[in-house]
Amino acid sequence: MVIPLTKTLDPEDYHLLGPELYVVDRFFSKESEQHPHRRWEYAMALRAARLWGEEHPGRIALDVGGAGSPLVHMLDHEGFLPLVIDPKENANLEDTLDWSKCYANFVTCISTLEHVRDFFPFLEALGKVVEPGGVLFLTMDIWGQEAPDSAHFHWMRERIFTPKTWTMTAQQLLVKGFSFLGEQDWEYHGDQVYDYSFASLALVKE
Numbered sequence: 001m002v003i004p005l006t007k008t009l010d011p012e013d014y015h016l017l018g019p020e021l022y023v024v025d026r027f028f029s030k031e032s033e034q035h036p037h038r039r040w041e042y043a044m045a046l047r048a049a050r051l052w053g054e055e056h057p058g059r060i061a062l063d064v065g066g067a068g069s070p071l072v073h074m075l076d077h078e079g080f081l082p083l084v085i086d087p088k089e090n091a092n093l094e095d096t097l098d099w100s101k102c103y104a105n106f107v108t109c110i111s112t113l114e115h116v117r118d119f120f121p122f123l124e125a126l127g128k129v130v131e132p133g134g135v136l137f138l139t140m141d142i143w144g145q146e147a148p149d150s151a152h153f154h155w156m157r158e159r160i161f162t163p164k165t166w167t168m169t170a171q172q173l174l175v176k177g178f179s180f181l182g183e184q185d186w187e188y189h190g191d192q193v194y195d196y197s198f199a200s201l202a203l204v205k206e
Contacts, residue, residue: 005048005182005202006170008142009040010189020046023077027070037193041110041139041200042071048137048202049078049106051182062104062129065112080106105134111198113169114141114157123169127176130205135181136173137203142166143196144188152194163188166199178203 003016014021020043028039049061060083061075067086075082083104107130116122130136142161143151149160161169167186174180181202191197 002183003044003047004185005044005051005137006180006200007185008166008187008189008200009037009192009198011192013040013044017043017047020044020050023074026077027073029070035193037198038111041198042074044139044200044202045071045108045110045137046074046078048135048181049075049080052106052135052204054079056105056133059106060104061106061108064107064109064126064129065115066108066110069110071108071110075106075108103129103131105131106137107134108137110139111141113138114159114161117158119159120172123172124176127173127178127205132205134205135202136178136205137181138169138201139198140166140169140201141193141196142188142199143191151196160196161199166201170201170203173201173203177206179206180204 001016003013021039023046024039024042059080061080063069063071063082063084065086066072066084072082072084107126109126126136140161141157144163146162146164149157151160181204
């Protein structure tokens with residue numbers, strides 16, 4: 001069974017992510033402060049990388065917002081040259097990255113979008129650093145109601161995504177020259193992380 005790469009977290013997904021979880025669990029510390037369901041985000045990122053294919057030359061991965069994240073080690077294991085930039089240290093991507101060059105062909109941004117103050121400029125900057133033919137893989141905090149954020153850790157976020165704003169984020173990227181990588185499942189599969197969950201978007205730049 002093929003798992004959609006654009007979806008919300010469903011515990012049943014773990015049965016389909018065994019090969020990726022084998023890699024994730026080599027680098028994921030159960031003693032860390034990360035929620036155990038971060039494993040889902042990392043495994044989904046690796047599944048996207050594998051679906052995209054190993055035949056692409058010069059596989060450079062950029063993880064945006066991942067300072068201290070084990071994902072960089074997982075991507076290195078998958079054969080990428082991994083780079084990391086964290087908005088907390090480099091808040092303005094446009095001042096940090098050289099738009100005259102194709103910067104990376106596999107870009108990840110794991111549970112960072114909800115913490116960025118200037119969302120739309122940041123999303124546009126993310127799209128610009130992806131090389132044509134490359135992948136942008138995003139995850140975000142989401143809950144199933146259209147209401148102001150009062151979920152766990154709400155004081156740490158600028159926003160929480162909803163099914164509506166999750167799909168709107170996808171549309172923002174589709175009109176900028178992206179298309180979906182793999183299948184999509186737009187159902188909200190319930191609260192899995194305290195009183196919210198995680199959602200993913202997997203896209204290819206045309």
